[in-house]
Amino acid sequence: MSSFEPVVLIYGSPADILHATLSLPVPSLFAFDLKSLENIVNLSPQMNQLYLHRYFLVLLQSIDDTIFHQLQSNHRIIRIYKKQNSIEQNFKELNQMANSFKQLTLDITNDIIQFLTHEGEKQLKLERISLVKIYYQQARILKEWMMTFFKAEPCHILLISLNSTQENLDNTQQGLQTICENLGYNSPIIRQFHDYLPSDERHSSLLPYSKLLFNNENPENICRMIKDLSPIRLYLYGNELKIPSEWSNLMIENEKELIDDEENWICFIENDFISNEIKWNFSFLFGKKWQISRVTPLDLNQLNNDPRFVSALRRSFLTYSQRQIQVTADIFDWYEDCVKKEYIKLEPKLNKEQIILKSKRRYYRVELIKARCVFSNLCSFEYLTVDNEKSTSITFIWLDELINDSTEQFKKIIEPFQWNFVNNISSCVSLIEKQLRQKSNIFLIVSGKFGEELFLTTFFLIQQVFSIYIYCAQIESNLKWSKGYLQIKGVYDNLNQLERRIEKDYQQFQDSLSDKNYRIVHQNDNQVFQYETLLISISEIDDRGYFSDKFC
Known part of the structure; x- marks a missing residue:
């Protein structure tokens, strides 16, 4: 489950940055020219990047109004701090930079705390308690740092x-x-x-x-x-x-x-x-x-x-x-x-009304899943008639909303094949159906949320996939729903471990082809049993909120 990481981005000449005596409690980046500034804020997240950067931009040098408007509209930039502003002051995301760098440090820290708290409140409404605790803990740590850094100021x-x-x-x-x-x-x-x-x-x-x-x-x-x-x-x-x-x-x-x-x-x-x-x-x-x-x-x-x-x-x-x-x-x-004494609450707790509401939502969620699974065959293609035993064709698919490229090592281990990247379930289902028609053996990497949705809405289709790997940030919650499925080879939050597992399984698959003794077993009775087990496990979900609407 991806989360946001606040980063202070400072733009200016080396001399300006050298004289900017800022004490920052979060990671910081420096941009010495407009090109590097634009490259940083427009950089797409990498496949092994579990944290999405959100920037608090400090402008130590003036910039063109057009570029400022572009930065203002960039969703990755949360706040902009600027010494002298020639632009109208009605931008809600613009904070006037204080003359004192100490005051600026306090302003940035307070804004980051508000950002983390706001994100935590949004996740609380979605009942993603684990992510809420992360945001609240980060905000609490920043508060404690600020109280240490900013001492009470006496006067004479x-x-x-x-x-x-x-x-x-x-x-x-x-x-x-x-x-x-x-x-x-x-x-x-x-x-x-x-x-x-x-x-x-x-x-x-x-x-x-x-x-x-x-x-x-x-x-x-x-x-x-x-x-x-x-x-x-x-x-x-x-x-x-x-x-x-x-x-x-x-x-x-x-x-x-x-x-x-x-x-x-x-x-x-x-x-x-x-x-x-x-x-x-x-x-x-x-x-x-x-x-x-x-x-x-x-x-x-x-x-x-x-x-x-x-x-x-x-x-x-x-x-x-x-x-x-x-x-x-x-x-x-x-x-x-x-x-x-809990006068100040550092972490969220569900009250009685929220717990009751959550139970009701869980009940309706189970009913919704049952309704979805009635339409598990999304087209006229008969999944249960697939027989890939004699096929040597292989397809590698990666389903994730954020990842659209792989490392060189990931590309190397599956040569001469290539990864097919998709960012939504509909495209993934279409690709899987197409490859199954061609009697291809499918290796699938999927985020936790998307993997869960695939099993819930296309149960019989996903049974035909040769190997499935869950790549996510929250192993515990995804182990909960994924256990018991033979196609799922593992749940990973470490890219290197995932790479080694796929390399091992792919090698074993190639060895089995050469020995002509491999077999992919699909038994209808076993599928029905797994489907019933799925519904039972859903009805017993605890209060950790595993059925979140956010991808992992």
């Missing part, structure tokens, strides 16, 4: 807007930057509170996998984590008549007395003219649920003269790494605890 000063405008907030942030530089701190990290909140427009890298955290954790605990990351918290006054952000309300409601904590220095601050009506009634207007009593603001321009602020700023630099490690560890512990 956190600005929380109360009833202030965004313009005043931005001006205050710039003023604080100047104050810190004048005090001798040239690289202070000053953040606004909304920087920690996940946004649909960007992936926040300040907290490991922040969307998962904000969607599942108690908001008060999230506020506590943010407070642990920001030892200096300044609440900004303004002239608005309400505090629009519920998160700002939650932060201030859980603050205790200001300025008194050694590890946390918190105060109200003003950087704009505040009307007396608001300044003197601030606690009455907004602070009815607050635990603090002193709400008089400090003037931003006088902050550098406050010894308590200077002392708190010095401590914030000394404890930066400690706070980062502490909060990151807390998030890891929270994640593991949620997984153990």
